[in-house]
C-alpha cells in the first residue's frame with residue numbers, strides 16, 4: 001500500500017510536524033501541530049489532502065500549540081492518550097482516547113497507538129501500516145526524550161524504549177524533533193547506534209549523560 005508522509009520542520013525548537021495520508025482517499029493525519037499550522041495546512045491543501053485527524057504524541061506545548069487552530073480550520077478529531085489530555089481545551093474538537101493498542105484508520109491506513117510513557121505519562125507512538133513509527137519525544141535519532149520534566153520517569157521510559165527496541169528492525173522512525181544526524185531512521189539503526197537503546201539494563205541507561 002502506498003502512503004503519503006511529509007516531514008516538515010517547524011518553529012525554533014527543531015520540531016518535526018508530519019502529514020500522513022492515504023493517496024487513494026486523500027485523507028491525512030496531522031501530527032503534533034505547533035508553531036506553523038497555517039503553513040502546514042497549506043502544504044496539505046496544495047498536495048490535495050484533507051486533514052481528518054490530529055495525532056498527538058504527548059501534551060507538551062511545543063507539540064499542541066496549534067491544535068485549536070487546526071481543529072477550527074478542519075474539524076479534525078484529536079487523538080491523544082487520556083493521561084496527557086489535560087491541557088487541551090475542552091470543546092476544542094472531538095477527543096479520541098488513544099488507549100494502549102487502540103487501532104484506528106485514516107483513509108485506508110491502519111494506525112495503532114503504542115503507549116510509551118516516561119517522557120510524559122501519556123506519551124504515545126503511532127505505528128502506521130505496521131511500518132512507519134511516529135515517536136514524538138520518546139525516541140530521537142541517537143537519543144531519547146528527557147525524563148526529568150513533571151510527569152517524566154526514567155525507569156518507565158527505559159521500559160518503553162525496551163518495547164520499541166523489540167519491534168521489527170525495518171520499521172522506519174519519524175521523531176518529534178530534528179536532534180539527530182538524519183531526519184528519519186529505523187529501529188534497526190537505532191538499536192545499533194543509539195546508546196539509550198543499546199543500554200543493557202536500567203543502571204547503564206541511567207548512567208548515560
Ligand SMILES: [Zn+2]
Nearest residue numbers: 058060119137
Ligand atoms: Zn516533550
